[in-house]
Amino acid sequence: MRKLLKQTEFYLALVILLLSILITMYNPRFLSAENIFDLLKSFSVMGIMAVGVLFVLILGGTPDVSFTAIAQVAEYVVVIMTLRWGGNILLAFLTASLIGGVLGRLNGCLVNMFRVPTIIITIATSNIFFGLLYVFSQGQVIYVIHPLFRRFSEIRIGNLVSQHGVYFGLSLMPLIWLVVLILGWFVLNYTRMGRDIYAIGGSELAAERVGIPVRRTKLFVFTFVGVLAGIAAVVHAAIVQSAIPNSLVGQELDVIAAVFLGGASVFGGAGTILGTFLGILLLAVVNNGLTLLGVSSYWYNIFVGAVIVISITISAVQRIRQKKTRVKVQVDSEGWRV
Amino acid sequence: MSDFLKLVGIKKSFGGVQALKGIELAVGQNEILCLVGENGSGKSTLIKIISGDLKPDSGELWISGRMYKQLRPIQSLNLGIRVIYQDFALFPNLTVAENIAYSQLVETQDRLVNWREIREIAARAVELVQADLDLNEVVGNLSVANQQMTAICRALTRDTRFLILDEPTSALTKKEIDRLLQVVRDLQAKGIAVMFVSHKLNEVLAIAERVAVLRDGELVATLDREEATNERLVELMSGTRVTYSRYEAKPSNEPPLLEVKDLSKRNCFQDISFSLRRGEILGITGLLGSGRTELALALFGIDPADRGQIVVDHQPIKIRTVKDAIKAGIGYVPEDRLTQGLVLKKSVGENIAAVIIDRLRGWLGLIDNRAWNAAVERWIDELAIRVTSPEVKAQTLSGGNQQRVVLAKWLASLPKILILDNATAGIDVAAKSGIHQIIRRMARQGIGIILISDEIPEVVNNCSRILIMRKGRIAAEVETADVTEAEVQQLVELTEPRGKGEGMVASSL
Numbered sequence: 001m002r003k004l005l006k007q008t009e010f011y012l013a014l015v016i017l018l019l020s021i022l023i024t025m026y027n028p029r030f031l032s033a034e035n036i037f038d039l040l041k042s043f044s045v046m047g048i049m050a051v052g053v054l055f056v057l058i059l060g061g062t063p064d065v066s067f068t069a070i071a072q073v074a075e076y077v078v079v080i081m082t083l084r085w086g087g088n089i090l091l092a093f094l095t096a097s098l099i100g101g102v103l104g105r106l107n108g109c110l111v112n113m114f115r116v117p118t119i120i121i122t123i124a125t126s127n128i129f130f131g132l133l134y135v136f137s138q139g140q141v142i143y144v145i146h147p148l149f150r151r152f153s154e155i156r157i158g159n160l161v162s163q164h165g166v167y168f169g170l171s172l173m174p175l176i177w178l179v180v181l182i183l184g185w186f187v188l189n190y191t192r193m194g195r196d197i198y199a200i201g202g203s204e205l206a207a208e209r210v211g212i213p214v215r216r217t218k219l220f221v222f223t224f225v226g227v228l229a230g231i232a233a234v235v236h237a238a239i240v241q242s243a244i245p246n247s248l249v250g251q252e253l254d255v256i257a258a259v260f261l262g263g264a265s266v267f268g269g270a271g272t273i274l275g276t277f278l279g280i281l282l283l284a285v286v287n288n289g290l291t292l293l294g295v296s297s298y299w300y301n302i303f304v305g306a307v308i309v310i311s312i313t314i315s316a317v318q319r320i321r322q323k324k325t326r327v328k329v330q331v332d333s334e335g336w337r338v
Numbered sequence: 339m340s341d342f343l344k345l346v347g348i349k350k351s352f353g354g355v356q357a358l359k360g361i362e363l364a365v366g367q368n369e370i371l372c373l374v375g376e377n378g379s380g381k382s383t384l385i386k387i388i389s390g391d392l393k394p395d396s397g398e399l400w401i402s403g404r405m406y407k408q409l410r411p412i413q414s415l416n417l418g419i420r421v422i423y424q425d426f427a428l429f430p431n432l433t434v435a436e437n438i439a440y441s442q443l444v445e446t447q448d449r450l451v452n453w454r455e456i457r458e459i460a461a462r463a464v465e466l467v468q469a470d471l472d473l474n475e476v477v478g479n480l481s482v483a484n485q486q487m488t489a490i491c492r493a494l495t496r497d498t499r500f501l502i503l504d505e506p507t508s509a510l511t512k513k514e515i516d517r518l519l520q521v522v523r524d525l526q527a528k529g530i531a532v533m534f535v536s537h538k539l540n541e542v543l544a545i546a547e548r549v550a551v552l553r554d555g556e557l558v559a560t561l562d563r564e565e566a567t568n569e570r571l572v573e574l575m576s577g578t579r580v581t582y583s584r585y586e587a588k589p590s591n592e593p594p595l596l597e598v599k600d601l602s603k604r605n606c607f608q609d610i611s612f613s614l615r616r617g618e619i620l621g622i623t624g625l626l627g628s629g630r631t632e633l634a635l636a637l638f639g640i641d642p643a644d645r646g647q648i649v650v651d652h653q654p655i656k657i658r659t660v661k662d663a664i665k666a667g668i669g670y671v672p673e674d675r676l677t678q679g680l681v682l683k684k685s686v687g688e689n690i691a692a693v694i695i696d697r698l699r700g701w702l703g704l705i706d707n708r709a710w711n712a713a714v715e716r717w718i719d720e721l722a723i724r725v726t727s728p729e730v731k732a733q734t735l736s737g738g739n740q741q742r743v744v745l746a747k748w749l750a751s752l753p754k755i756l757i758l759d760n761a762t763a764g765i766d767v768a769a770k771s772g773i774h775q776i777i778r779r780m781a782r783q784g785i786g787i788i789l790i791s792d793e794i795p796e797v798v799n800n801c802s803r804i805l806i807m808r809k810g811r812i813a814a815e816v817e818t819a820d821v822t823e824a825e826v827q828q829l830v831e832l833t834e835p836r837g838k839g840e841g842m843v844a845s846s847l
C-alpha cells in the first residue's frame with residue numbers, strides 16, 4: 001500500500017477522476033452511460049494497439065511506429081477478402097491477426113538483424129507497408145463492406161434507453177479490448193516470456209548472460225504487436241464500416257503518448273498494463289471533454305505532444321533521482337542509523 | 339584428482355588488440371585458483387570465454403573431460419559454471435528475489451512464473467550466505483555492496499560446480515570480504531571449484547591454493563600457495579619491482595587552500611574541521627560507515643551538509659550542488675566508477691572531456707576539435723590509459739582502465755582541490771603506484787588533494803597528514819612523518835565502534 005503513493009497509476013487515476021468531475025460540472029452528459037460506452041468503444045482500437053506498444057517499450061527504449069500501417073494493411077486486405085469470398089467474423093479476426101503477425105515478425109527479424117533503434121527500422125517498414133498498400137489499392141476507399149462487420153458491431157450487451165429514447169448498450173469492442181488487456185497483463189506478470197521482456201529492458205547484457213533467449217523474445221514481441229494490430233484492424237473496420245487506406249495512420253503518436261503516460265520509460269524495463277489502460281483512458285477523457293466543452297480539437301493534438309514531452313522528462317528525472325537515492329541508501333546501509 | 343576445467347591454447351583478439359595469446363590452464367574439481375594480472379591483462383576476457391559470453395578465436399575448452407571449441411552461455415550454465423561479473427550484470431528494474439532466481443528460472447524452462455517459488459529460491463540462496471537482503475527491493479535502489487551480494491546469491495541458486503568471481507571484493511568492507519572468503523571456503527568444502535580474480539593480493543594469498551598470473555594476455559606462471567608471496571606476484575604481474583616511497587610535501591606558510599569548519603550532516607558526520615594547503619595530500623581513513631564518504635559527498639555537493647562553513651581561497655562558499663563544487667574548483671573521483679563516474683556507452687574521449695567541455699569551445703561556442711583532441715590525447719598519455727583510440731567506448735575497457743578514465747576526466751579539469759574516494763579500488767598494484775605518482779605530481783603543481791582510502795599503506799605513503807574518522811567525527815589526526823603503518827592501523831581499529839557497530843555493519847549486508 002505504501003508503494004501505491006509512488007506509482008504512476010495512482011496519480012493517473014487521480015487526474016482522470018478530477019478531469020471527469022470538472023467536465024461533468026460543465027456538461028453532465030459526460031457521465032451518462034451512453035457517452036461512456038461510446039468513449040470506450042471508439043478508443044478500443046487505440047487501446048488494443050497500446051498493449052503491443054507497451055510490450056515494445058518495456059523491451060527497451062524506442063517505440064514501434066509501424067503498427068498503424070500494419071493494421072491498415074490488415075484491415076484493407078480482410079475487407080477485400082470478405083467482400084470477395086464472404087466468411088465470418090472469427091475468420092476475419094484470424095486472417096487479420098495472421099497478416100499482422102507476419103508483418104510484425106518481419107519487423108522483429110530486421111530489429112534482430114540490424115542493431116539500430118526500433119523507431120528507425122519501423123519508420124522504414126511503416127513506409128514500405130503503407131506504400132505497398134497504396135500501390136495496390138490505388139488509394140481507393142471501400143465504402144460498402146461485407147455486412148458481417150455490421151452485424152458484429154451491432155451486438156450489444158445490455159439494452160438501455162437514453163434520454164432521447166435511443167436504445168443503446170455496451171458494444172463488444174471494449175470487451176475485446178478488455179480481453180487483450182487481461183491477456184497482456186497475464187503474459188507480462190505470470191509468464192517467463194513476460195519477465196524476460198522486463199529483464200531485457202532492464203539490461204540486455206545481463207539477460208544474455210543468464211541465458212535468456214533475447215532474439216527469440218524480441219521476435220515474439222514484434223509478432224505480438226502485429227497480431228494486436230490485426231485484431232485492432234477488424235475492430236476498426238467494424239466501427240467505421242469502411243476501409244480507408246489512411247484512416248489509422250497518424251494515430252501511432254497518440255498511442256505511444258498514452259503508453260508513456262502510463263509509466264513506460266524511454267530507458268526500457270518499465271511500464272504496466274494498468275498504466276497503459278489509464279493512459280488511453282486519460283486521452284479519451286481529454287478528447288471527449290474537449291468535444292463536449294466545444295473546444296477546438298487541435299488542442300487535443302497539442303495535449304498529446306505535451307504528454308510525450310512531459311512523460312519523457314519525468315522518466316529522465318526519475319532516473320536521476322534514483323541515482324541520488326542510491327547514494328542515500330548507501331549512507332543508510334553503512335550502519336549509521338541506530 | 340581430475341580437472342574440472344582445462345584450457346588449451348585459448349586465443350582471443352579484439353580488432354587489433356590480442357587480449358589472450360594462447361592460454362593453457364587447468365582448474366581441479368574442488369580447487370580454489372586465483373587469477374591475478376594487471377589491468378587489461380585479459381582476466382575478464384578469459385572468464386567471458388569460459389562463461390560462453392565470448393567466442394575464442396582458437397583453442398579448446400575441456401570441461402569434465404569433454405572438449406568444446408566454444409560454449410554458449412546457456413551451455414556453460416548447464417555445465418554448472420557460474421560467473422559473478424565485475425559489473426554484476428543484474429537487472430536494475432527487477433526485485434532482488436527475481437534477480438536471484440532468474441538463472442534457475444531460465445534453466446527449468448517453465449513457461450509460467452510462480453512467484454512463490456521465486457521467493458523461495460531467493461530466500462534459500464540468501465540463507466546460504468546469510469546475507470541480509472530485502473527480497474522485495476528493486477535492485478537499482480541497492481547499495482553497491484548489496485548488489486554484489488545479490489549477484490553472489492544468484493550464482494548459488496542452482497547446482498553450481500564451478501564459481502568464478504571477477505573482482506568480487508572491490509566494493510565490500512573488510513567484514514563483508516571476510517564473510518565472502520568464508521563463503522568461498524564453504525563452497526569448496528561442498529565440492530565446488532572456484533576461480534577468484536582480485537587485485538588485492540592479501541586476499542589472494544589468504545584464499546588461494548594456486549595462483550595463476552596473467553601478463554599481456556599470456557599466462558606467465560602458476561604458483562602453488564607456498565611459492566607465492568606478495569613481492570613475487572607483483573614482480574610476475576608487472577615484470578618490474580614496485581616499491582612504495584613516501585611523499586613529503588614541502589612545508590609552506592601559505593594560508594590554507596581549503597578550510598572546513600564545524601561541518602555537520604545529521605546521521606552522517608558531526609563537527610568536522612580541518613584545513614588543506616596547496617600541494618598537500620591529506621589522507622582520510624576510517625572504517626566504512628565512519629562518515630568519510632559522506633563527508634566527500636558533502637564537499638562535492640552531491641549530498642550537501644546541513645551546517646558548517648567551507649572556505650576556499652579565503653572565500654566562504656556554499657556548496658549546495660555539484661555545480662557549486664565544480665565552480666569552486668573541486669573535483670571528485672568516486673569509488674563506484676560504474677554508476678557515478680563514467681558514462682559507459684560513451685567513448686573514452688567524451689568521458690574525459692565531459693567536465694572541461696565548456697573550456698573547449700571556440701568560435702560561436704562550437705567545440706574546438708583540435709583543442710578537444712589535444713586535451714584528450716594528453717590525458718590518455720598522462721595516465722597511460724590503454725586504448726587503441728579515444729573513440730572506443732568506455733564499456734570495452736578493463737575495469738582498471740575505466741578508473742583511469744574517471745581520474746583523467748577530473749584531472750583534465752585542473753581542479754584546485756581533488757577528492758579521491760577510494761579511487762584506486764580495483765586497480766592493479768603497478769597501475770596504482772602509477773596513479774600515486776600522478777597524484778603526487780599534481781600535488782607538487784599546487785593542487786590540494788584529499789585522499790580517502792581504507793588501505794593504510796596508501797594513505798601513509800602518499801599523505802603528509804592523516805585524519806582518522808570514527809562515528810562521523812575526526813577521532814585522530816597524525817603527521818605521517820611520525821608514524822608507521824602499523825600504528826595507523828592500530829588507531830583505525832581502536833576507533834572502531836564497538837558492539838552495536840559490529841552488528842550494524844553485518845546486518846547492512
Ligand SMILES: Nc1ncnc2c1ncn2[C@@H]1O[C@H](COP(=O)(O)OP(=O)(O)OP(=O)(O)O)[C@@H](O)[C@H]1O
Nearest residue numbers: 352357377378379380381382383734735736737738
Ligand atoms: N569488447 C571489447 N572490445 C575491444 N577490446 C576489448 C573488449 N573487451 C576487452 N578488450 C580489451 O582486451 C584487453 C583485456 O581486457 P580485460 O577486460 O580482459 O582485462 P582485465 O585483466 O580483466 O583487466 P581489469 O583488471 O582492469 O579488469 C584490454 O586491452 C581491453 O581493452
Ligand SMILES: [Mg+2]
Nearest residue numbers: 382424736737
Ligand atoms: Mg576485469
